[in-house]
Amino acid sequence: MRYIVIGAGAVGGTIGARLFQGGHDVVLIARGAHYRALKSDGLRLITPETSETLDIPAADGPIPTRDDDVLVLATKSQDTISALADWPTGLPVVCAQNGVANERMVLRRFEHVYGMCVWLPAQHLEPGVVAAHGHPYSGMLQVGCYPQGVDNLAGQIATDLGKHGLVGRAVPDVMRWKHGKLISNLANAVEALVGRADGMAAVVDRAKAEAMTVLNTAGIAYSTVDDERQVRGHKVDVRPIEGIARGGGSSWQSLARGSGSIEADYLNGEIVLLGRLHGVPTPINEVLQSEANRHAREQLPPASMPLERLTALIDARCAAGSR
The missing domain is CATH 3.40.50.720 (NAD(P)-binding Rossmann-like Domain)
Structure with a gap:
């Protein structure tokens, strides 16, 4: 083969x-x-x-x-x-x-x-x-x-x-495993936008909670942290490599390369799509999708958005209600 x-x-x-x-x-x-x-x-x-x-x-x-x-x-x-x-x-x-x-x-x-x-x-x-x-x-x-x-x-x-x-x-x-991975990948846009800023975890948690509500409403099964722990009898640790600074994940790397595109439509955007199909508001992932696409389109570098700005946009979108 x-x-x-x-x-x-x-x-x-x-x-x-x-x-x-x-x-x-x-x-x-x-x-x-x-x-x-x-x-x-x-x-x-x-x-x-x-x-x-x-x-x-x-x-x-x-x-x-x-x-x-x-x-x-x-x-x-x-x-x-x-x-x-x-x-x-x-x-x-x-x-x-x-x-x-x-x-x-x-x-x-x-x-x-x-x-x-x-x-x-x-x-x-x-x-x-x-x-x-x-x-x-x-x-x-x-x-x-x-x-x-x-x-x-x-x-x-x-x-x-x-x-x-x-x-x-x-x-x-x-696909149950891939939907579980999708939930964790919602953090990609946050990391690409604000880097590993103090307080970014709170935004990630909000995006994940929103996604789980959508998937539960849609009746879509997804793997959990407990599933992953059981599988990782073969544990994979992330280790430094001498002389190489470890950047961010795939979306962070897309902005770093200035590729002009990013995967947010298929990560945060997947939750937005499912939310619209099943009548569940998704303001947090809408903002993450939109801002990640804007940063890619304008070829802005990773971690160039203040966390406070991102949080303010999300809060405003939540207050306005999902269209």
Whole structure:
């Protein structure tokens, strides 16, 4: 089986590197300077224990495919459709992405779709370089069929992931896990906007409480902290790497790169969408979605918004009522 990792940034690069180290056939798909660095010098994977350059095959777009190929999609949600546009629709696709909308989008064109719940603290530092801060494993990955179930391929993917540096688990309820991860990812916009300012946790807690009300009203199951604690018999700690300052999460990194886009529509915006469908006000996540998109559009740096300003906007929106 060959793994084609589409979007070889922080998450995709780490997954591809660990699969390659486990002896699997891997191709990394990247663009621009990152692709050129991968092609000429290989992928440099830095962890708390090691720094290793891996000569993993790379391409900047679709390649001739084989019957045993598996596409691992690790792009941001806003890039899902364009990233898969030119790939054969008969191949299985694993959505190794935040949010819960990707699998449904992909299922419109691809028959065999798998969800992957990713907990993998990493950052894409510069072209050709990925730092993975997890220890003793780089990440924990639950994989299952979409919308539910486990088949032989899901089991094989989980086994392959677990061969080197990752914990892979095949689960029949992968979307329950991804909805639980969605709740935790609501903090991404807060961190991107205000950084790790004192008092940011209060805003995060309000956004999460609002989301749980929405999901409960909609009858959507989600994993809890207790579920995660039971799984983390293989505990993953976040550790510093000498000489590398650890920035923020994926949304923070989007602002830091000045990419012009951010994933808030598929994180906070997912809660807003569900709230509107089920008649639940979502003023907190509305503000976070709107402000994160504005900061990305205007290419403002991460942590450039005072916490007091964000809190004031949220309080005003709550007082006005959700439209």
